[in-house]
Amino acid sequence: MALLLIVFTSSSSSSSSLSLDFYAASCPNVEMLVKNAVRSVSSTDSTLPGKLLRLLFHDCMVEGCDGSVLLRGNGTERTDPANKSLDGFSVVESIKQLLEVLCPGTVSCADILALAARDAVEMTGGPSAEVPMGRRDGRVSSASSVRSNIVDTSFTLDQMIHLFNSKGLSLDDLVTLSGAHTIGFAHCSAFSDRFEVDSNGRLKLIDGSLDKNYVAQLMNQCPVDANESTTVSNDPETTFVFDNQYYRNLVASKGLFQSDSVLFSDKRTREQVENFAESQEGFFGRWGESFMKLTVVDVKTGNEGEIRRECNVING
Numbered sequence: 001m002a003l004l005l006i007v008f009t010s011s012s013s014s015s016s017s018l019s020l021d022f023y024a025a026s027c028p029n030v031e032m033l034v035k036n037a038v039r040s041v042s043s044t045d046s047t048l049p050g051k052l053l054r055l056l057f058h059d060c061m062v063e064g065c066d067g068s069v070l071l072r073g074n075g076t077e078r079t080d081p082a083n084k085s086l087d088g089f090s091v092v093e094s095i096k097q098l099l100e101v102l103c104p105g106t107v108s109c110a111d112i113l114a115l116a117a118r119d120a121v122e123m124t125g126g127p128s129a130e131v132p133m134g135r136r137d138g139r140v141s142s143a144s145s146v147r148s149n150i151v152d153t154s155f156t157l158d159q160m161i162h163l164f165n166s167k168g169l170s171l172d173d174l175v176t177l178s179g180a181h182t183i184g185f186a187h188c189s190a191f192s193d194r195f196e197v198d199s200n201g202r203l204k205l206i207d208g209s210l211d212k213n214y215v216a217q218l219m220n221q222c223p224v225d226a227n228e229s230t231t232v233s234n235d236p237e238t239t240f241v242f243d244n245q246y247y248r249n250l251v252a253s254k255g256l257f258q259s260d261s262v263l264f265s266d267k268r269t270r271e272q273v274e275n276f277a278e279s280q281e282g283f284f285g286r287w288g289e290s291f292m293k294l295t296v297v298d299v300k301t302g303n304e305g306e307i308r309r310e311c312n313v314i315n316g
Helices: 030-044 048-060 089-102 109-123 157-166 171-182 188-194 212-221 245-251 258-265 267-278 280-295
Strands: 005-010 013-019 185-187 195-197 203-205 231-233
Touching: 030 048, 030 089, 030 109, 048 089, 048 109, 048 171, 048 280, 089 109, 109 280, 157 171, 157 258, 171 245, 171 258, 171 267, 171 280, 185 188, 188 195, 188 258, 245 258, 245 267, 258 267, 267 280
Parallel strands: none
Antiparallel strands: 005 013, 185 231, 195 203
């Protein structure tokens, strides 16, 4: 079997290597097992693909793609308010339990999460992507590391560029990976910065760039007294389909977050947004490369980290 070697350098790690056939001898059916599991859970809960994709983003951007977001306990990444709404943990944990029976002590939780997120995209109509494997699981997970390493929905383009560049991701990757918002849901609080409450206790739009009909829809779904658990679709047009509708929404002034809308309003990224809005094939063609780059951010390999026996706790 041919070996694909991925070598990269980031701001916080030395050169590291992963390969597509890392488990060819030790656990040859790992990709099939993960894919079947994701397909099964997604057939009963159509929100899970979006949750798995978001979970990967929040893992890789903090401490690298090492499964640190999966760890439970006081002060871990999961306890930070920005991560409180993350979900999909049980899917990764159940896959890990199966693999511990079939290939004990072999497949990392970090690899499982990367594969599950890849499959989640494909199963919702998106493109397949190659995911090299060989990640080790991190032993450190700290809530204090979260805020400085993930995109806030109110970020400016410059703030996002700075953060992505620090992870070895380009402006092109930023626009492409933002397309992940074509599936998934967001809590009302995630875009509350675009509104304010007037003297009559009613919501008032601050950001005049949004389509007025879309604004009315959002205000209806997220009134002033909305329950904190209330969510809206990132993409109201094709909620459960991974496609290029996200970019069409941006062109139509229907970006849910400020960090979405700025991709169309800023001339540095507008052309790429327009190109993706016009060509789903173009978006899909770029997705695979950018997604793979995301999954290798600051990975731990070799003697670094460990292979956890359970994804939510480090080995004793």
